[in-house]
Amino acid sequence: MFHYIELTKVWSLLEYDKFNPLYFSSSLFLFLFLGLLFAITVFSNSRARVYILLLFSAFFFYKNSGTALYVLVLSSLLNFGVGYVLHNAKAEGMRKLYLWIGIILNLAALGYYKYTNFFLRTVADFQGKEFEALDILVPLGISFFTFKALSYLFDIYYETYTPTRNFADFLLYMAYFGNISAGPIDRAPAFIEQARNYSVTREDISRGVFLIILGLIKKNVIADYIGLNYVDRIFDDPLRYTGVENLIGIYGYALQIYCDFSGYTDMALGVSLLLGFKLMENFNYPYKAKSVAEFWRRWHMSLSAWLLEYLFTPLQMGMRNMRMLGNALALLITFILCGLWHGPSWNFVIWGGLHGLFMVVGIVTNKPRTAIIKKLNLTNSKFLGFFRILFTFHLVAFAWVFFRAHDLKIIADMYSQMVNFFKPGVFPQFLQSYQMISVLIGIGYLLHFMPEKLSAAAYKVVGKAPLIVQAFLLAFAIWFSWQFMAADIQPFIYFQF
């Protein structure tokens, strides 16, 4: 009897539960990962490694998306098949046909699972009808594995890659648990090569452990804490807060989304390094960018590289007769679609459109700006550099409001509070009452803007430590981040009353 109960408990822990998805930072994941790591290390030089990783990835997918696993398998089979015929076709016409079949199949699946309700809702809104959402379960990471599949087909079409003949390797590329839920959007050539050849150096282990620690602190300590205890409240009801609190809410969200996303990516990179995969870099201090274009070379880099290679550059080439107008149109199309890729909602479209618009203004004003800067003798000056970083950061931060707030009224309220009810005098009170939030936002931005030499030095200290010390640091980081996750939600504070 006793054994029976225990077993069912364990089994239910491993079952699909849509209210309880599996994250890297959850205790269940860390526990299972230790087992996986052990198995991979034992079978490091055999083909069994790929099959073990496939099994674990299938479980990871199932735990998050249940039986939608078949969508991933079906998509992998189709893309593998299309890739095969595309590679073997001789005539250019046939190659183009196969490429288009691949593109349409992938976008149809992505469109059905992710955008059907969005589309139907928009149509219903236009007709002024009531809308009842269809019950469509979105498979885990469909945006990510669709883009991985498309890059595989494009690379074959461009003849920059000879596709693998091994389906298991390709399936692992599509399904790998490390990057399926939040990227990076890795490319087949580098990933499949690493699936075939295992290599983990002592340096990889140090780097992996360091990244997991960093990710846990960024995600669980900074992002989740300031999100739950401050940012969410501002975005829930901005009219209850002064303009200065709304502004801090926007700065807080800019930090939260960076720490959340890049922290999760750090964990993905770290976990993968321990298993023998060097995934693509995805973040490089994005708020240090001096222009919105540079921001996109530092933020979600695997996505922006994808968009640049497979969408923007072909569009730009196709519209080059229109000169600057063609460039501007290519930018707007790319970034509106980039917004839509993030989610089936108008606010993402507006957010993407804003980024496109910023860059269009950038290219249109480039010549006069350069001339003025040259006249003022400011080219390469520190002042200009600082100003550009500050300006770019604010453009990006104010655009994040559209990403976070799902209601246009909230956005209007936030901006109206900042314009009409700023009340800077509240700031000292804010610091006093929200001490933990202030400290975390301060530390977060300090870590982001500190010279890269310092962060490299910090890594050296951890990286050179003996393995046992690194293991201890990791255990401490896990414990510490769980303390933060378990902390009570901080009480509401209103200043204006």
Add this chain to the structure above:
Amino acid sequence: MISDKLKKAILTELKLDDFTIEDATMANQIPGWDSLNHINVITAIEKDYGLRFKAIEVLKCKNIGDLQKLIDSKQNK
């Protein structure tokens, strides 16, 4: 080998006095050749040589050496 003509076309468009360009040089290693400016460089080269690339031909180029080969193959036609 990168021809002087191609090198000059690139440097003029990007307003560079001098920069070493070899076969393996990638576009983004040349100062000013970024994604937004890319199209200006390509159209400048097309104009200098009096030829027109297909989009796919340029997309296939991995480095300046590939671009040189593409130009040579177009001129020999």
